[in-house]
Amino acid sequence: MNVIFFSRREGRARHLNLAHPLALSMMTILGLGMLAGVFSLGMRVGEHSSARMSLLNPSASLREEEAEVASLKSQLQDRVDALSMRLGVINAHVIRLNALGKRLTQMANISSHEFDFDNDPPLGGSESDGIGRGAQVPVVSSMINDLNRRVDARSAQLSELENVILGRQLSQEIKPSGRPVRDGYISSYFGERMDPFNGEEAFHKGMDFASDAGTDVLAVASGIVTWAGPREGYGNLIEINHGNGYVTRYGHAARTLVAVGDEVERGQAVAVVGSTGRSTGPHVHFEVVKDGRQIDPMAYVGH
Numbered sequence: 001m002n003v004i005f006f007s008r009r010e011g012r013a014r015h016l017n018l019a020h021p022l023a024l025s026m027m028t029i030l031g032l033g034m035l036a037g038v039f040s041l042g043m044r045v046g047e048h049s050s051a052r053m054s055l056l057n058p059s060a061s062l063r064e065e066e067a068e069v070a071s072l073k074s075q076l077q078d079r080v081d082a083l084s085m086r087l088g089v090i091n092a093h094v095i096r097l098n099a100l101g102k103r104l105t106q107m108a109n110i111s112s113h114e115f116d117f118d119n120d121p122p123l124g125g126s127e128s129d130g131i132g133r134g135a136q137v138p139v140v141s142s143m144i145n146d147l148n149r150r151v152d153a154r155s156a157q158l159s160e161l162e163n164v165i166l167g168r169q170l171s172q173e174i175k176p177s178g179r180p181v182r183d184g185y186i187s188s189y190f191g192e193r194m195d196p197f198n199g200e201e202a203f204h205k206g207m208d209f210a211s212d213a214g215t216d217v218l219a220v221a222s223g224i225v226t227w228a229g230p231r232e233g234y235g236n237l238i239e240i241n242h243g244n245g246y247v248t249r250y251g252h253a254a255r256t257l258v259a260v261g262d263e264v265e266r267g268q269a270v271a272v273v274g275s276t277g278r279s280t281g282p283h284v285h286f287e288v289v290k291d292g293r294q295i296d297p298m299a300y301v302g303h
Contacts, residue, residue: 184211206287216269235277251285
């Protein structure tokens, strides 16, 4: 087959023999190029179609990612719920500590200005411009840390308050106060007097309380018994060490009711009124010793 080309510029015709090997080669290359172009265009169209289809139908990988995100959200919510519950428990502890602290201040008769459990400490700062939003994990954690600090502060206050109350109670318990008998009268005072046995002037180192024989002799303060038995001049004697330099003595007892080493409380019966030793009748010879020296019991027993 021949293809004839006419050239206007040269005015003559050219012949192309399609059966010639060179012509066949050129035709083949041209055909392959066209096929390659059509294939490339088809691939691009296919890619665009696949992208559009992936938007309409998520792949298995995308579905797995969505499931993982949902699981993380659920775990995060569980953590927030747990933190919120912990926050509520700590807040309940704060309320309980405040109530206890208020009661202790009233018991100790301490001014509320020193330990104020009705109001939180004064706080301040500029107003926030942020928009309110639900509690987040960092926010809840910060609130819990703040409450923990408040609980620690309240616990420290209560510890100090407890020490104050115990100190006051201990001071009151160990300091002699009151009379060694419930019924009776003062028959001899502390200081210079006439000795009842020889009529000579002598110094009386205690105070005598006349009472019926068999009446209970009472400890005027809490302490430890350091003597319980006969002692020259005192007859049967009870001696109690109260600490802080205080010692009390109860002489002329008919019999003792405690032993050395016993702990006694204020108002406890430690002996029975009698007239043993250097005595003219049933009574209690009562002494108060401070730092090793007898002092006037009147300041402790009252009038």
